Amino acid sequence: xxxxxxxxxxxxxxxxxxxxxxxxxxxxxxxxxxxxxxxxxxxxxxxxxxxxxxxxxxxxxxxxxxxxxxxxxxxxxxxxxxxxxxxxxxxxxxxxxxxxxxxxxxxxxxxxxxxxxxxxxxxxxxxxxxxxxxxxxxxxxxxxxxxxxxxxxxxxxxxxxxxxxxxxxxxxxxxxxxxxxxxxxxxxxxxxxxxxxxxxxxxxxxxxxxxxxxxxxxxxxxxxxxxxxxxxxxxxxxxxxxxxxxxxxxxxxxxxxxxxxxxxxxxxxxxxxxxxxxxxxxxxxxxxxxxxxxxxxxxxxxxxxxxxxxxxxxxxxxxxxxxxxxxxx
Amino acid sequence: xxxxxxxxxxxxxxxxxxxxxxxxxxxxxxxxxxxxxxxxxxxxxxxxxxxxxxxxxxxxxxxxxxxxxxxxxxxxxxxxxxxxxxxxxxxxxxxxxxxxxxxxxxxxxxxxxxxxxxxxxxxxxxxxxxxxxxxxxxxxxxxxxxxxxxxxxxxxxxxxxxxxxxxxxxxxxxxxxxxxxxxxxxxxxxxxxxxxxxxxxxxxxxxxxxxxxxxxxxxxxxxxxxxxxxxxxxxxxxxxxxxxxxxxxxxxxxxxxxxxxxxxxxxxxxxxxxxxxxxxxxxxxxxxxxxxxxxxxxxxxxxxxxxxxxxxxxxxxxxxxxxxx
Numbered sequence: 267x268x269x270x271x272x273x274x275x276x277x278x279x280x281x282x283x284x285x286x287x288x289x290x291x292x293x294x295x296x297x298x299x300x301x302x303x304x305x306x307x308x309x310x311x312x313x314x315x316x317x318x319x320x321x322x323x324x325x326x327x328x329x330x331x332x333x334x335x336x337x338x339x340x341x342x343x344x345x346x347x348x349x350x351x352x353x354x355x356x357x358x359x360x361x362x363x364x365x366x367x368x369x370x371x372x373x374x375x376x377x378x379x380x381x382x383x384x385x386x387x388x389x390x391x392x393x394x395x396x397x398x399x400x401x402x403x404x405x406x407x408x409x410x411x412x413x414x415x416x417x418x419x420x421x422x423x424x425x426x427x428x429x430x431x432x433x434x435x436x437x438x439x440x441x442x443x444x445x446x447x448x449x450x451x452x453x454x455x456x457x458x459x460x461x462x463x464x465x466x467x468x469x470x471x472x473x474x475x476x477x478x479x480x481x482x483x484x485x486x487x488x489x490x491x492x493x494x495x496x497x498x499x500x501x502x503x504x505x506x507x508x509x510x511x512x513x514x515x516x517x518x519x520x521x522x523x524x525x526x527x528x529x530x531x532x533x534x535x536x537x538x539x540x541x542x543x544x545x546x547x548x549x550x551x552x553x554x555x556x557x558x559x560x561x562x563x564x565x566x567x568x569x570x571x572x573x574x575x576x577x578x579x580x581x582x583x584x585x586x587x588x589x590x591x592x593x594x595x
Numbered sequence: 596x597x598x599x600x601x602x603x604x605x606x607x608x609x610x611x612x613x614x615x616x617x618x619x620x621x622x623x624x625x626x627x628x629x630x631x632x633x634x635x636x637x638x639x640x641x642x643x644x645x646x647x648x649x650x651x652x653x654x655x656x657x658x659x660x661x662x663x664x665x666x667x668x669x670x671x672x673x674x675x676x677x678x679x680x681x682x683x684x685x686x687x688x689x690x691x692x693x694x695x696x697x698x699x700x701x702x703x704x705x706x707x708x709x710x711x712x713x714x715x716x717x718x719x720x721x722x723x724x725x726x727x728x729x730x731x732x733x734x735x736x737x738x739x740x741x742x743x744x745x746x747x748x749x750x751x752x753x754x755x756x757x758x759x760x761x762x763x764x765x766x767x768x769x770x771x772x773x774x775x776x777x778x779x780x781x782x783x784x785x786x787x788x789x790x791x792x793x794x795x796x797x798x799x800x801x802x803x804x805x806x807x808x809x810x811x812x813x814x815x816x817x818x819x820x821x822x823x824x825x826x827x828x829x830x831x832x833x834x835x836x837x838x839x840x841x842x843x844x845x846x847x848x849x850x851x852x853x854x855x856x857x858x859x860x861x862x863x864x865x866x867x868x869x870x871x872x873x874x875x876x877x878x879x880x881x882x883x884x885x886x887x888x889x890x891x892x893x894x895x896x897x898x899x900x901x902x903x904x905x906x907x908x909x910x911x912x913x914x915x916x917x918x919x920x
Contacts, residue, residue, distance in 0.1 A: 517810030521837030528786035
């Protein structure tokens with residue numbers, strides 16, 4: 267069993283008296299030392315799933331398992347000491363850090379609450395954590411506003427590490443940063459996963475960065491995981507038409523002047539998802555079955571799962587466009 | 596060459612608690628008709644402020660030097676009233692976040708027709724007709740019912756299309772787009788980029804594209820100007836600048852991007868350090884503390900933006916990335 271496992275998780279919000287399933291049965295898992303990416307467009311439910319993964323959001327069906335035990339959604343009581351090994355880093359380090367407290371004090375909080383380091387050894391541990399995220403020991407005595415966005419995100423990561431987590435869920439940790447800071451923090455995350463054997467669940471809309479640091483990628487569309495694959499194989503042959511469209515829409519900074527293709531149509535209202543496969547109205551490969559039956563997320567090959575009727579179990583790893591070319595030619 | 600807008604020696608100082616701070620420190624560029632002109636740079640590089648100055652949209656107390664010649668007039672010397680005739684009518688702007696740039700409580704029709712009536716003096720019926728045409732032009736389905744709707748009824752991408760329609764309403768010659776796709780998903784971004792490209796081709800619109808995203812630049816900008824800490828460090832045809840960057844900063848930015856063919860587990864190559872705050876910019880070349888090629892003179896002399904080859908310009912006398920002839 268993986269360190270963190272989400273099994274058929276559903277999350278329902280009530281909107282104007284109507285139920286809206288933001289997550290409609292999503293499954294994924296994170297192992298020690300592994301970087302797992304979760305990508306998808308705005309409104310696909312990826313942030314909701316991230317919150318459900320750490321118990322900040324109650325699930326309406328399905329379950330979340332952390333270190334072999336069922337994780338309960340956080341209520342009024344403090345999180346148990348064991349569940350504190352599941353940490354979260356938020357998108358905006360300008361709002362997730364307390365502007366009025368010293369960096370070192372904020373990092374040390376977890377240690378005193380969880381009793382992780384003896385009172386005398388906390389300062390030393392803070393220095394060690396700051397060093398792990400690439401900041402000097404002097405940072406402990408300073409305030410968050412004295413740092414840039416990238417450095418603040420490092421502080422937020424150090425604070426999460428203070429609880430000695432086995433898994434960290436990061437919700438868009440890089441999207442508020444500039445390109446060069448983004449690269450620095452991305453490298454840091456990958457290094458931490460490898461060195462400390464922490465599992466990372468990285469939520470992002472930026473496929474390029476996820477491609478670079480994730481070992482496994484989950485692609486979400488309208489509340490469902492539609493494809494799961496090892497990163498390299500996903501990029502080589504995206505099997506779900508949506509994944510292929512997502513990859514095709516990333517502009518490349520190569521000076522070639524290539525203008526990416528736009529995906530037709532709009533993301534449907536999650537309160538009224540289309541019948542059959544939720545992607546079929548925007549899919550160039552849809553056929554009759556797609557309009558009536560919803561495809562399950564099924565194993566196609568070792569490590570590869572896809573929810574699409576184009577692919578049969580044991581079939582070839584190829585993208586829909588390659589498939590279409592072969593049948594027409 | 597048909598130069599539409601020529602910016603010369605633009606220098607901007609903004610008032611802060613610590614006194615006036617120079618945010619844009621002497622920049623020059625020329626924008627041609629029917630071109631997508633890209634201004635790239637990280638936050639704080641002065642890329643947005645430099646175009647806000649052209650429209651007289653700087654905060655009170657800002658000091659501006661230099662020239663911005665548009666059609667024989669210097670935009671920086673125009674009276675408020677004359678600038679008002681230019682703004683919206685001849686030079687229009689689209690902002691990053693369509694959630695905040697559109698008024699949430701006014702119908703699309705109200706927002707789309709207000710300045711058409713102001714600048715072009717159309718009647719209500721004519722303005723409505725024009726509004727529907729504009730929505731059709733930016734590919735909003737069912738323009739007539741869209742006119743009666745409110746911004747929240749549209750998705751982010753649709754809202755940005757509407758913001759572009761509003762900007763285009765008076766048939767401006769220049770559209771300034773400040774990070775127009777940064778808040779959008781990649782799938783939606785592609786559609787907006789195609790729309791802008793199409794408008795340029797069909798109506799000869801000049802687009803000033805401001806973004807930190809070099810991928811976006813590569814796909815639509817014909818010309819690229821790279822800014823760092825208030826100055827232009829490099830400019831030229833986009834294809835050349837991106838495929839053969841000459842300034843160490845441009846090269847560093849490109850190297851920091853995830854590369855499709857990179858081997859597994861290779862770290863991204865980031866530029867060490869972070870950009871300086873406007874009040875703490877170093878002497879000489881502002882990039883020198885982060886530059887792996889810096890020589891002692893870099894910390895003393897401010898480099899000129901010098902011509903290299905026929906079209907490119909470079910502000911780096913060391914020029915470590917020059918291709919040997």
